[in-house]
Amino acid sequence: MALSNLIFSIGLYNTFLIFLTLIIVYTCRFYYKYFTRENPLPGPLPLPFVGNIIDRGFDEFAEYTERMQKKYGDIFEIYFGSQKFIMLSKYEYIQNMFDHSLNSKYMRRIPYISGLDELDVAGKGIALNHNVNVWKFNRHFISRALLTPSFSKYSVIWTQNLVEEMMDYWKDGEDDDGNFITNIVEWSHRFTTDSITHFTTGMRVHAIEAHYNELLLSRNKKPRKSINDLKDATKFFKSIKTLVIGIYFFIIVPPFIRKYFPFLSNESKKHLQNRDWLFSKIDELIKSRRREIEYTPLNQPLRFDMLTSMLTAYTDRDICEVKYYDEVYTNRPLTDEEVRGNLWETFVAGIDTTANLFTFVVYFLDKYPNVLRKLRDELDLFFKKLGDRRLDLDCLSQLVYTEAIIKEIFRIYTPAPYTARNSTAKDIVAGLVWPEGTQYIINIHGINNNEVYWDEPEKFNPERWFNNKKSEKLMPHVVFGGGRRVCPGRKLSYIELKCMIALIYHKLDIELVVKDTPLKTKFVLIRAFPELNVRIKPRQNNI
Numbered sequence: 001m002a003l004s005n006l007i008f009s010i011g012l013y014n015t016f017l018i019f020l021t022l023i024i025v026y027t028c029r030f031y032y033k034y035f036t037r038e039n040p041l042p043g044p045l046p047l048p049f050v051g052n053i054i055d056r057g058f059d060e061f062a063e064y065t066e067r068m069q070k071k072y073g074d075i076f077e078i079y080f081g082s083q084k085f086i087m088l089s090k091y092e093y094i095q096n097m098f099d100h101s102l103n104s105k106y107m108r109r110i111p112y113i114s115g116l117d118e119l120d121v122a123g124k125g126i127a128l129n130h131n132v133n134v135w136k137f138n139r140h141f142i143s144r145a146l147l148t149p150s151f152s153k154y155s156v157i158w159t160q161n162l163v164e165e166m167m168d169y170w171k172d173g174e175d176d177d178g179n180f181i182t183n184i185v186e187w188s189h190r191f192t193t194d195s196i197t198h199f200t201t202g203m204r205v206h207a208i209e210a211h212y213n214e215l216l217l218s219r220n221k222k223p224r225k226s227i228n229d230l231k232d233a234t235k236f237f238k239s240i241k242t243l244v245i246g247i248y249f250f251i252i253v254p255p256f257i258r259k260y261f262p263f264l265s266n267e268s269k270k271h272l273q274n275r276d277w278l279f280s281k282i283d284e285l286i287k288s289r290r291r292e293i294e295y296t297p298l299n300q301p302l303r304f305d306m307l308t309s310m311l312t313a314y315t316d317r318d319i320c321e322v323k324y325y326d327e328v329y330t331n332r333p334l335t336d337e338e339v340r341g342n343l344w345e346t347f348v349a350g351i352d353t354t355a356n357l358f359t360f361v362v363y364f365l366d367k368y369p370n371v372l373r374k375l376r377d378e379l380d381l382f383f384k385k386l387g388d389r390r391l392d393l394d395c396l397s398q399l400v401y402t403e404a405i406i407k408e409i410f411r412i413y414t415p416a417p418y419t420a421r422n423s424t425a426k427d428i429v430a431g432l433v434w435p436e437g438t439q440y441i442i443n444i445h446g447i448n449n450n451e452v453y454w455d456e457p458e459k460f461n462p463e464r465w466f467n468n469k470k471s472e473k474l475m476p477h478v479v480f481g482g483g484r485r486v487c488p489g490r491k492l493s494y495i496e497l498k499c500m501i502a503l504i505y506h507k508l509d510i511e512l513v514v515k516d517t518p519l520k521t522k523f524v525l526i527r528a529f530p531e532l533n534v535r536i537k538p539r540q541n542n543i
């Protein structure tokens, strides 16, 4: 009796919570939809107002803005909760924003958002940093680690090793018919996790190996004996993903609702706990590297990676020849918090982007066998000439068709379809005067698919990179943003993608398990397939 009473009360309580949720969600929707429009930032209205992301749904934001661009044109306004954004889909409108000067009105990406302070993710690294001087200081260390020729050379060698290691796991996982059926989204994210953590810290998380062992266990097979401690590998990998969702959550959900609303306050706690765990892991790494540097005799070389370079900057053990010197801003060693900020941001920015692009490559190559055939023609010739040699930076430049495929997928379906700018002074954009503090979304996908610039933009056609009929015209390919805040990982991502495509497609067939899988992704800051199951097997025929 007591038990049935208890069940009844829990049921009643849950119904009440669901009811309360619905009231709050619909009140928010109603408020955002009908009232925020009445009190917008001052600006040259009226522009087409297409809606609020809260009202339109998050997952399909990219598809939604694509439809709105078709309907309303290359400039319209849209709301994220209570914040108004001007969405720009024409290159001429945003050209100014890609200014290289530090005095540009567009050095900021987003305005001050208290939630990001609460999550402790703003102002430490570069992506969400408002202070131009601190941004410049930190950005220097990321650029000098990721953009030097010696880094590019090293990244080819290391990426090749990692791709081969991953392919070994795939081979090991083959069934009796030589097939390995698996979710390529998970593998490519594990791959970029191992690669980016190694490039930035000199250490590996061993996310690939942990994934393979988990797969074996889930298939009731004995896991491979590991020489690595994999205890935290998957937790670390998942924690980075959760942090991205947390950032989105703390931007969009207002503080009051985050704190006091039953489900959302739990969600908020979960994100704060996740942040604490991830940051504590990164802090442990920083501390242990500081100790290592301290105990390495002066006549012994130190490691050469971004972490060591950040920790030794402005000390007598500085490992980098290119010194940073700023006449205005204090020249000083980085704090642990700054080092941590630069590390986690590089993880976040470098894992999902490249990983998702690779999954789009798998998708498009399955859908376009003629492109796959041409790719293989190039790869067969390339590897024949290469013989027993390993890949290097010079030879990668011969893979012109491979590069055209990457460029075309970046154009037609980039994983990062938007970036943002928050102006620090009044300006004219799209022929209209806008006040200081206006928030713009640069619709990268919209520009890259705007028929003003591209012939048949909806057509997947790598050939266009060799002979575009409109080539006298501007062909803005804005994949990595632009100006001073352009993506510092752009070279690395091309290297990773070229190595992955070349090594994998030369040796293996990768087919979608469900042939007519639609190109349907989810959007949480970037665009991703929730999963994409493929059949991997040794290459069997000549295509």
Ligand code: HEM
Residues within 6 Å of the ligand: 109, 126, 127, 128, 139, 142, 146, 196, 345, 346, 349, 350, 351, 353, 354, 355, 357, 414, 415, 416, 418, 419, 420, 479, 480, 481, 482, 483, 484, 485, 486, 487, 488, 489, 490, 492, 493
């Ligand atoms: C498919 C690959 C990638 C794409 C499409 C991509 C795209 C972008 C875009 C659009 C931006 C904003 C730029 C702007 O606002 O002008 C950005 C910024 C950034 N990206 Fe990437 N990215 C990729 C790979 C990487 C990698 C591999 C790393 C690190 C190793 C990285 C690190 C960063 C960082 C740290 C920023 C912030 C820069 C700043 O605020 O100064 N990205 N990326």
